[in-house]
Amino acid sequence: MAEYLDILMFAALVLAILSGFPVAFSIAGTAILFAILGWALGVMNLNLLGAMSQRIFGLLTNNVLIAIPLFVLMGAILEKSRIAEDMLDTMGRSFGQLRGGLGISVILVGMLLAASTGIVGATVVAMGMIALPTMLRAGYDPRVASGLVCSAGTLGQIIPPSTLLIILSDVVSNSYQQAQYEQGKFSIETISVGQIFASALLPGLTLVGLYILYVLIRGALRPQDLPPAPSDLPRPPLAEVLQAILPAILLILAVLGAILSGIASPTEAASVGGIGAVLMAAVKAGANRRFLLIGTACLILLAIGAGLFPVRLQRSDLTGGDYALGALYVLLTLAGLAAILMALRNLIAEKVLQPALNSTLTMTSMIFATILAAGIFSLVFIGLGGEDRVHGFLAEMPGGPMGALVFSMLFIFVLGFFLDFVEISVIVLPLVLPALILMGHDPIWLSVLIAINLQTSFLTPPFGFSLFYLRGAAPKEITTGQIYAGVAPFILIQVLAVALIWFLPQIATYLPRVMF
Structure with missing residues (x-):
């Protein structure tokens, strides 16, 4: 049994998380219990845990991760000030008379909210309360309407700036450095947040295009599923449309432009986004x-x-x-x-700032507590020999480097049914990525494939977070089964997007190569 403690430890972690116990405590508690068990069986040196203080200090002084609370605050202020609602209402009236127009407006607003807030929960809840009833009144199939809201809401994870991409950039950069050390290189290259943001931009827009294409095709094949909006929904004048979306677009350009052009670090750009959101919300108020x-x-x-x-x-x-x-x-x-x-x-x-700060503190505490707990888990997992087992397993996979990558992507996809993207990012990826990079895979290309895969975890039953968010905000006539059925085509579209980037890596690598 002692030689399989690492595998048992991972299985115990999944069970602990599924039990409903707080995630951070589940991760840390499982790690400590197995560290003691490994020490008792003579396969674990507890002195290894002495490195934990260094990991905690490194986390709290990490210039990349400091940007997370600022981006979360930016999104929370935009959500609490109802700027998102104005965008949804205006865009819905703009496209409503087209067949599938309401669905296209939900996707486009999801894209804008993704780039200006990056918060999946806020986007899904807002669209579930505003856009979903409008689509149902227009005669949309409840499954299609539910799937549109859930999938458009998850765009906040792949379109920068997003919390997922910030965490992923830190994990990928560390894994890339580790792989270079193992290759005997002493002049170490790193990967910046700007490179990851640039690499995710075109794939994110590609995904938006695939969503819109699906709506148009379904509207043509099954017009009864996506009828036009009622004619009593007046089309807004151009000035009203610009007033609703222009501030968000300017904020996106300011934040992303500052990062991608190299003028500002992610933390500095996030502070610009936070101040911009405060000023926009005050004008709205x-x-x-x-x-x-x-x-x-x-x-x-x-x-x-x-x-x-x-x-x-x-x-x-x-x-x-x-x-x-x-x-x-x-x-x-x-x-x-x-x-x-x-x-x-x-x-x-106007009581906008207080709930936004509460939301920011709650989400930031959850993310950082999970990352801290994952640091303990990975130390114990390494101490039990888990890292060597993972590297050896991937190296022996049939099909060589491509076989190892296919297995890793499938493994992450299956884990997405049960675990949150933060847990997968900070527990699984540090174990898998160094081996994949050593096999010759481009780390930037890898990061985009994994980002879309992790985004899919928000849509996959039974524990997809978008499904839970919509279940809480949707009208009572929408059943859980309809929500699950509605997201199924969009999960297939996500798989298609991964395949596109797999066979056309230039979609992910062109912008970083040109800009950096």
Whole structure:
């Protein structure tokens, strides 16, 4: 039994999580119990756990992961301020008269919300409460409507910026470095968040295109499933459409543009997104629009000016022009700060900021607690010989490197039926990725394949999170069976997207190669 403790440990972890006990405690508790059992049986050295303090310190000082709470806050503010609802309503009225138009609008809004919030739960619940009743009133098949809402809501995991991609970039970068060390290289290359974001952008848009293509084909073959919206739903004027979607698009361009262009780190870009969301939400809540626009313009001018013409006031060779420019920067900073403070005051008065902060703290605590617990689990798993077993198993797979990759993708897909993407990312991937990279697979291409695979875990019964979110927000006439049946075609579309990127890797590797 002692030689199979690593396998038993993984099986015990799945059972502990399925029991409904809190995930972080299940992971850490299982690891500690098996560490003691391994020590008692003489196959585990408990001194290995001394490395845990280093892992905790590394996690809490990780510049990449610090961006997570800021991106979560950005999405929470946009959701609590009902900006997402305005986008859904406006886009629904824009496309409603087309056959399948409401479905296309749900997909497009899901894409915009994905790039501006990155929070699956918020997107699915918002669309379940607003778009789903509209589609049902228009005569949509309940299964199609449910599947559209669930799948469009999960786009937040593959379209950057997203929590999944940030965690994945850290895991892939560490695995890539580990693989290089094992190859005897001492000049180590790393993979940045910007590269992962760039690699996921075109695949994410490809997935959106496949969803829309499915809606159009189904609308043509089975028009009774996706009829046009009622004619009493007036088409909004162009100005209203731009007012609803333009702020979100500008926020997306600011955040992604800053990261992909190399102007800002992910954490800095996430802080830009957080401030932008605060200002947008304050305008929506009725704050002084002119004052906020002036403050926003000052912040933009400050960012451009400080980037092009930096002034360091501590230097001794400054000219009068430098001092004047420094004074201008100070004034721009004060004007921007005044706008931010007024926006925060307005959001507090409207009770938007408090629930957004609560949501951010809850989600961030869950993610970081899971990553910390996974650090304990991986240490014990390595101590019990699990890492060597995984590497040996993949190396002996029939079909060589491709066979190992096929098995790994199927294994991750099956785990997605039972585990959350965070658990799979921080427990399974660090064990599998180094071996796959050593076999010659491109780490950036691998990360996109795995990201879409992990996104599918939100849709797969019985524990797909999107299914639970929609079940809580959907009208009573929608049954759980209809939700499960509705997501089935979209799971197949996800598999098709993985196959496309598998056989056309340029979809994932073109942008990172050009931009980095």
